[in-house]
Amino acid sequence: MRFTQLLVPTLKDDPADAEVVSHKLLVRAAMIRQVARGIYDYLPLGLRVLRNVERIVRAELDAAGCQEILMPAVCPAELWQESGRWERYGKELLRIQDRNDRDFCFGPTHEEVVTDIVRKTVRSYRDLPKNLYQIQTKFRDEIRPRFGLMRGREFLMKDGYSFHADRADCEREYRHMYETYERIFDRCGLRFRAVEADTGAIGGSMSHEFQVLADSGEDAIVACTSCSYAANVEKAELPPDAGRAHAQQAQSRALERVATPGQRTIEEVSGFLGMSPDRFIKTLVFATDDGGAIVALVRGDHQISEAKLKIALGAQWVALADAETVHRTTGASVGFAGPVGLEARIVADHALNGIRGAVTGANREDEHLVGVEHGRDFGKGVTFADLRQANAGDPCPRCGKGTFEEHRGIEVGQVFYLGTKYSKPLGATFLDAGGQEHPIEMGTYGIGVSRTVAAAVEQNHDKDGIIWPLALSPFPVEVVPTSVTDEPVREAAEKLYGDLRAQGVEALIDDRDERPGVKFKDADLIGFSLRLTVGQKGLAKGVVELRERREKTNHELSVADAAAHVTKIVRESGRIA
């Protein structure tokens, strides 16, 4: 491809509406343009990157025995009503009507549709297992889309679904997909971690998220320093005795009521009383799906995990209660709740078991209690559970040797054991060898293709621009003649370009009549993995320069060898067969 034929409107300034680096760079490097909030155009270079991710995903899935299909983007309401999600999904589901006022939605995911396919076609255990996937534009009407491609409303996703006669086979496929995902993100050239994840409303099932490691990631994950255990902080298990010693290290003291006018948050009361937050009992009132209010306790310096709370309660959903409920439950306004004397269902995090000399709200306006002791002052009817988010330094629950270190991640994939959540309501069943009818066991597997592009940039950039992994680079190599008016230089560059293409290498030649500096700056901004510079000085010595974007150092190659050398690098990256 010739630069002069390509639409590459690079920008010198950051766009005013971009916040995160991937958004800024993808716009500046002429990959994407915003059309509406959370909705983007892909310009030629951006599309090439997107296609590269797609190609890897397809290749690995096809090799893993999956079959590609394409389902409609616009789905009839009836299917969603059958599964119950038409009512439950909320405003994220973009609902539309056709000319006859029939309801449809723009698919945010396709469990219903794919299950419909299978229930209409699969009859017997002999038809199982099956693994179907598609790569398709999805739409989720996010409350607050942001960060460019990281959290768009419209996005490209690979969604896959597998169907099995029994749970064991489904679990086998789950592991198979897990391994396939590892290969996919490896081939993309990304540093990532597969972590155990919250399973949401399914409950008690398996799920792993694939997180691209980047400091700017929205998700917090922990990984054991000694074994392979890694999990989202929301989900990471903690041993029951973690923090026990800490709870009991304070001296027992008399319970005392203190005035704390207007001091509501842990931080405020901590400063006001001069006591550190880890001596506080944070008392949170939640509403749950069974209609009642429940009270959750975690240590002042800990964060509650709603995912864990949900599991501990066996609830479908939990949410912090509103001010009115808090008042009704505790007798005081938000900020003064505590477990002492509280008539409510209370669950407490293990770290509070046996705590002494603690601080908590007094359930009275502008008052806290000091010297609170578990067992003496509260504890009747209190159940203990693992409720808090994990932190760096917490002990690993698996190997017992290591501790957690914390990373930030961008979720680019998730594998999920679904069971019969959709097959049951939608009536997707099969007959076993004995003629018995059973609901089909399902797994679901997603990859955010467009988000993977953004994650790659978040993880791989410097002050000059993007540093694409070779597998994703819009072109693996760019040939840059320092001048197109200098005939020998132009001819040598064209020869090199032609030789590369003849070898099957996707090459771009910057044939613009621009000064070298302009071309170099654009090359760095766009982030081509390899750059071959052809200039007068080099040609005089019979060499051209190979520069790896990541290294920023030049290697001289003889004019005769350059094409073969670069072809070898590109071939080893898997970009050409």
Place this chain on the structure above:
RNA sequence: CGGGGCGUGGCGCAGCCUGGUAGCGCGCCUGCUUUGGGAGCAGGAUGUCGGAGGUUCAAAUCCUCUCGCCCCGACCA
């Protein structure tokens, strides 16, 4: 949905408070010079100042409404 901010040439911004014929940088076009890290000089083009209404002799500027975009919040007591 609540709070805040911003819409001025392709991009980034100033001008608005205190109304008086719309400006800067980059980019773009022409010419000459230049040619290994976003060149120099000279000349030039480009704006319904987001939209609608209002106030006024006069509105980018003041008022009302509206649309769009961005940020924060809408879970940590």
